[in-house]
Amino acid sequence: MNIKEIAKLAGVSKSTVSRVLNNSSLVAQDTRKKVLDIINESGYLPNSIARSLKVKKTKTIGVIVPDIGNPFYFEVLRGIEKVLDKKGFNIMLCNSEYDEEKELRYAYLLAAKKVDGIICAPCSESSKAVQNLCKWGIPFVVFDIPQVNLATNLVVVDHSECSYLAAKHLLENGHTNILSIDVPNPQKIESKFVLGYLKALREYNILPKPELIQKASPDITGGYSIIKKLNNQKVYFTGVITICDLVAVGVYKAAKKLGLKIPDDLSVVGNDDIPLARYLNPPLTTIRQPKYPLGFRSAKLLLSQIESKSGTEPYDCTQGQPTIIKLGVRLIQRCSVKRRN
Amino acid sequence: MNIKEIAKLAGVSKSTVSRVLNNSSLVAQDTRKKVLDIINESGYLPNSIARSLKVKKTKTIGVIVPDIGNPFYFEVLRGIEKVLDKKGFNIMLCNSEYDEEKELRYAYLLAAKKVDGIICAPCSESSKAVQNLCKWGIPFVVFDIPQVNLATNLVVVDHSECSYLAAKHLLENGHTNILSIDVPNPQKIESKFVLGYLKALREYNILPKPELIQKASPDITGGYSIIKKLNNQKVYFTGVITICDLVAVGVYKAAKKLGLKIPDDLSVVGNDDIPLARYLNPPLTTIRQPKYPLGFRSAKLLLSQIESKSGTEPYDCTQGQPTIIKLGVRLIQRCSVKRRN
DNA sequence: TTTTGTAATGGGAACGGTACCAAAAAATAT
DNA sequence: ATATTTTTTGGTACCGTTCCCATTACAAAA
Secondary structure, eight states: OOHHHHHHHHTSOHHHHHHHHTTOSOSOHHHHHHHHHHHHHHTOOOOHHHHHHHHTOOOEEEEEESOTTSHHHHHHHHHHHHHHHHTTOEEEEEEOTTOHHHHHHHHHHHHHTTOSEEEEOOSSTTOHHHHHHHHHTOOEEEESSOOTTOOOOEEEEOHHHHHHHHHHHHHHTTOOSEEEEEOOOSSSSOOHHHHHHHHHHHHTTOOOOGGGEEEOOSSHHHHHHHHHHHHHTTOOOSEEEESSHHHHHHHHHHHHHHTOOTTTTOEEEEEEOOGGGGGBSSOOEEEEOOHHHHHHHHHHHHHHHHHHSOTTSOOOTTSSOOOEEEEOOEEEOOSSOOOOO | OOHHHHHHHHTSOHHHHHHHHTTOSOSOHHHHHHHHHHHHHHTOOOOHHHHHHHHTOOOEEEEEESOTTSHHHHHHHHHHHHHHHHTTOEEEEEEOTTOHHHHHHHHHHHHHTTOSEEEEOOSSTTOHHHHHHHHHTOOEEEESSOOTTOOOOEEEEOHHHHHHHHHHHHHHTTOOSEEEEEOOOSSSSOOHHHHHHHHHHHHTTOOOOGGGEEEOOSSHHHHHHHHHHHHHTTOOOSEEEESSHHHHHHHHHHHHHHTOOTTTTOEEEEEEOOGGGGGBSSOOEEEEOOHHHHHHHHHHHHHHHHHHSOTTSOOOTTSSOOOEEEEOOEEEOOSSOOOOO
């Protein structure tokens, strides 16, 4: 069933049917009604893929995140969805699983599918996918991880501030041997997270110990295995800061296994403030990320980019100043940190 | 940049370019190389939307769930993604937010976008969306909620078994005043969840009390507010079974607020076994749903349906026997239930 | 009556691919 | 050298819309 058949049934041309479909004003009242009736009783639904081909708009946005299983990204997604849905955009969700190769494949796929724009949380600071997005002239915004060497529109949080706040909180509570669990990064340069950690240590005149600067996959098993490993190596620490709450959960799990009490034997401060952080045992002290706003602002930014795009020309991401939106974080004190003397 | 321009640059016809794109065997080695070179250096990417229009396949699957925020659905989604990704399908994710109207809108949208198939967890047992999917001839499978009066392909768990197991566990532990928190359903008939609960009571010769059969929205606030409400009304119960772990979390929250200790003052058994259930305080005893398998099997089933579809004709969901896959559940005992005498 | 203007409709060329069929070129057989 | 087969290529209709342009119908003005 297509527009031509509807036209024939209604005894009009397909131009006219198209006009009622897009409710153009220049179609007579009774013609419109007649066509509408035919459409309803036939169960016809317009092929938006054909439409997209013609109008060069798909009304869909691609979203690439490393792990939707992580409540952090999920909350961001909610923010994104909120604004896009209101504007009639659909979301094509892609889960890169922290795999650069997969991320790139998805970017390619979304580009080929001619999505109107892309929101991406790349796995690394020099994401090949983002570079390509730029090259292909697709409107996009990246969040969470800033891109190096690329003037992209950005919605971020300062990761160094998170770790700084977290470490400082532990230092203020008398901890001096603090383990930092970051996510592995392929870059040679020290990550922002470690930088913030080091800054806090410096302020307290504490020399960083290399064995306390660790990396793990950003999930429960990541946190779990790092604690187990360090325990085997007899590395000493009384506090932990983690790159995300999920690895804090892993730390909890390991602590339980090893018979370590939190916060008595081990203090931990997470990062994200996922919804379930307050229900953990004990409730997790953490740095709250503006998750929903991150998504909300990213989507808004992308939409403005799409709207400003002139006609059908590809979007040139190098022209004009990139917009950079930096959102704040704050410490949420709960019960996973204990004062030491 | 389109196929025609590439053809011109390579000095061949667009047929030939199309052939190398779809790596057809009947193109000479050096022609192929020449075309490939041009493609690479020009950064051309084929428009899959145009392709889809012609071949009548989009290689994308629509997924409609009531709440991706619920780890239950998320786990299902992972299962879906696993099989679809391997077969080169993309996922278009839609969040109906337990809103029938929104669910229907999404179904329409996905149909218009000509997705190759749809996996749907409808909000109700007589989803208008599912009925339409049937009418429109789109391959689909529904999971989690069976459809009444509609012979659809199904991947489900017996909800009555879940509540039966949960209630029985409490009964075995000496509880006689058990609160059942179900999700509101628009149907007149008693829900499966309540049915299983009643069955367990009957086996123990306990008369059901209407005030202990409650409904709440399937999220944290739902569980929270129902407990608060019943507490105000001085309704007495020592055990709770919930339709999902998220409302159990809400129960925890309310208990804390009201100074009730779990499990000493209140025993609770959840349903789903979300990843964080074991990390709650106390760890939640719950009925484990086969979440990942639910998604995995649904996707497999859908794929087989799509593959068996002959050519371009719409899929007729009334012909042939529907496949119904029923998966089992089991009780996971943790620490939220206490024995009473 | 003829002209002019406006509202409503139809015709047909795109959009960017695919795929069938025919034609040309190259390889092989006669 | 010609006939035949096989390999490689080009031409073009089509997928289902939109949208520009032309045409028609009809009312109001000249």
